[in-house]
Amino acid sequence: MCGIVGYIGPKQAPSILVEGLKKLEYRGYDSAGISVLNGSIQVKKAKGRLAVLEEKLMAEPLEGNLGIGHTRWATHGKPSDENAHPHTEQSGNFVVVHNGIIENYLTLKEELIQKGHQFVSETDTEVIAHLLSDLFDGDLISTVRKAVAKMSGAYALGIIYKNEPDKLVAVRLASPLIIGLGKGENFLASDIPAILEHTRDVIILNDGEMAILTQDSVQVTTLTGENLQREPLKVDWDIETAEKGGYDHFMLKEIYEQPKAFRNTMGSRIDSQSGKVVFPELQLTKDEIQQVDRLYIVACGTAYHAGLIGKNIIEQLLRIPVEVEVASEYRYKNPIINERTMVMVISQSGETADTLAALRESQRLGAKVFAITNVVGSSVAREADQVIYTWAGPEIAVASTKAYTSQLIALYLFAIYLAQELGTQDSALLQQLVEELVKLPEKAEQILANTEEIKQFAEGIKEKEHLFFIGRGLDYAVSLEGSLKLKEISYIHSEAYAAGELKHGTLALIEENIPVIALATQESLLDKTVSNITEVKARGAKVLGIAYEDNTEIGKSVDQVITIPRTHPLLSPALSVIPLQLLAYYTSLARGNDVDKPRNLAKSVTVE
Template sequence: MCGIVGYVGKRNSQEVLIEGLKKLEYRGYDSAGIAVFTEGGLQIRKSKGRLAILESQLQQAPLSGGIGIGHTRWATHGKPSDINSHPHTDNSQKFSVVHNGIIENYIALKEELQAQGHVFVSETDTEVISHLIASLYDGDIVKAVQQAVKRMKGAFALGVLTEYEPEKLVAVRLQSPLIIGVGEGENFIGSDIPAILEYTRNVYILNDGEMALLTKDGVELMTIEGNFISRETFHVDWDITTAEKAGFDHFMLKEIHEQPKAYRDTMSSRIDESGRKVILNEVKMTPEQIRGIRNIHIVACGTAYHAGLVGKTVIEHLARIPVETDVASEYRYRSPIITPETLVIVVSQSGETADTLAALREARRCGARVLAITNVVGSSVAREADDVIFTWAGPEIAVASTKAYTSQLIAFYLLGLYLAQTLETQEEAYIAELIAAMQQLPGKVEALLAQAETVKQVAEQVAKHDNLFFIGRGLDYAIALEGSLKLKEISYIHSEAYAAGELKHGTLALIEEGIPVIALATQPDLFEKTVSNIKEVTARGAYVIGLHTEGDNELAKTVDQTFAIPETLPLLMPALSIIPLQLLSYYASLARGNDVDKPRNLAKSVTVE
């Protein structure tokens, strides 16, 4: 996945494609490529690395033609490499495809095509699409694409060319964004508006289940079933910076709103069709090796460490294996007890976090098996770990992590369930109940995001203070820690999170009249004790904002203001309760006039110890 550009018209398509891909570089990528119809037929240039490498190749051997597709890739299936880069073709080199998203059933399709004699050269799911379309082609590229799409499961946006119909460009959208740019004697596709904004401001925004046929003379919109659609173009009046952010004011806000998709993508292909079992093909441990695990260490930094705190509770609850959590920068220096029966789980959004890498290497030196949770295919952590669970959150631009963190939570839920299945520590019915509830999480996140204006009002009041506290118990405490970190890293408000039961052991001395306290009370088995702790701070003049589960009417009797979280199983509540806290941090930072996406003194990827 990452950036798609396509062009058909009177210009030299190579130039349009490269300029469009440059406009999408902000999305992050690990390789780039283009396919262009030339007098000699379909020609492809692609390479691992930055777009400048591809440009250099094209300067040496330019491609000339009026129709083409281009792509910048953020690896999901297969490491970053020249071969795995897009565009992909079939064996005849007559069909070419660029693709964002994930094809969940690509293995089954690949095996079927191999049985027919197709030979694959890459590790990607995308290459399967080009072979599938080729196998179905009977002279009509639109029909072949429609037939192929009906056989594919997952989320995707496609740009498709065939040498047999060199004047046509086909585009498809299912969940992954895709837009169509309409010009005079030329038309465009793009995964985001910046790719085509230099050439036209008139666009069609494809909806899920829609596709388009583009020629230089026009655009035909239709459903995947082939029903034609009539629609007015949308005129873009944003500036280029706003367009890169898809209309959001900041990348952080955009990424907060991308979390429903990140949840779906991270779960995608990891839950079987029955909805009762987790499949983690990337975890190569045998059942015997899993049964041999005596203890687990979760090691990470910052936000990833907070995900690990949730992971500890999830794994202990589901798999009944003792789990320790460690800050990576401290792990090596406390002489941890690591044996071959220890599973070390390292968590890193970038996969390049120096302290986490050092901890990984120490664990392997001591003979432990290492499982990584990371967002970046081909990163150092991914390469050096024994097993990897990738969080398919997509590129995250804002320094303050949001969707990468919540995708890590989803990865821990999947891992906990997978271990429980293997060890038979939970009833099948309970596992199925958890999986069903997980699949409902994206919709519940969308419901929370719809209440952003309510959170904004609270944040504007919070922003007037210089000190603030978060409290919670159990999983609520883990989320309090992450909520507090988010607030201080972008709003610069001094914020501390405490296990609510610890207040009376010293922290109450800091509670004074009017100080805001964010109290999380979403765990039923700890609710009454949390209310008692809240009363301790209200008795000393604190202004308490309580987060509770929908249907609870008790917390409002104790606090000054409440915010309701949609109901889910208590174990899954962190995946929801963090959303309003992310929004709180964003709007508080905005109210203080800070640079939300680039907070002072911080970097996105910390590659020094």
């Protein structure tokens, strides 16, 4: 996720901006830049690490007491000097830094081009600078309000106008932004660590709020201009805790970031007027889609488990066969590929060695390769024929959480999009799926607001050395991911089984007091699942059920129930996995493990 820093006061801004950006490096980025106002707007920016930017600033120093800085995690446009922030418009009067996504940027850009505006980057952010210039009415504040009224999406903005050198404007809508209060100086940042060296008094902006910073004051208003009274918060965290946003571990922070990651991944891919899924970034005709008669999904680890969900969804909606392959095995099995085969590779980092090798082998055999990845400019993104970015933001913890669920959202969108294009499903069903997709972030937030029962169960299993997950259909696929999470960070031996397979050997492993987690969200299979739960209960297992909150029957068959809000059964994996992520986290914590850095594992596997 990108980082923002801003400063207004008596000191030289460049050093404050760069040092603040360094405190945000943990968030991940691919380019960086700063802009200061000193009579005119001056900008220095560079692809790569902050050290590259510092070298530029040493060669050509900037001076000024008002400035904004940014570290970019690419979404719109590859990592490059041109796409790095801050962005100006052709007159050089406005400069902008931006976190988030402007969903209607293409429409705005086309309108501005028709008016004669010339763009130099591929970003949605540059559109904001041009929009401010186009709407300028002689006053910075009213112009910003008019501009944000025309923008849709999620964003945090820092804005400077050349002819009002006493103001720094900040706007927040669904992307974090805080104000730091100093003596004769004030600060802007996307996260608290950037300013802790200078102040511990902060105002956390809420959605739909604007702040006007001067050297001596901060005014907070609504986007329509209503003044708000905000009491500052006194920060007593240390730097390490602040980097985690107040959470004890990056993994927990990333679990709680999932609702936002859902929204970002959906982004501009759901047309609010038609209710349909759109993929403006894909160059794919209906004829090309109709030619596909088989799809391979190739991935490793957690991404492979996302692929298993994708297989079920695509087969249900498209009625074409889908094979899910472990990338490390795929290219050694001489896969059957022809011109009617589509291959989709999934990789959080875009650098997974086995997945990259599978991509290249598929292309060698003549297949068109689609990629789902989180990293713009990664090897997978560069080499695939088409790319769907998840826009989940950087994931620091080794155990993947928000990257996995964002991959699910991307797969749902892709399957619905193809079904729309081919007409393979009733439009009412597809509309229902889209409507339920949009509700997932809020439902995820409901799960995350109630974790006490999960903590209690984790305490109860911390001394166990063996544990089982069971489920049917999509619940089985989610069980595999839940089991992997628990193994990765708690080091408890855990296995996931298709519940219907218990009689075929697995029941021999069930003994008195062994924990079993049973997922029961697939209504069409619920009676069968309850029967399987009864089998393990009869042999002494202690069963935790994961079920919908309105399922009043499941409690009769299990020892404890964790509930999730009801959604369409095809979408339940995006919600049912969240309690399992939390269970893994709290169990690891109870066992005294290093949650973010489990033994023997790396975040990105870049060797075969």
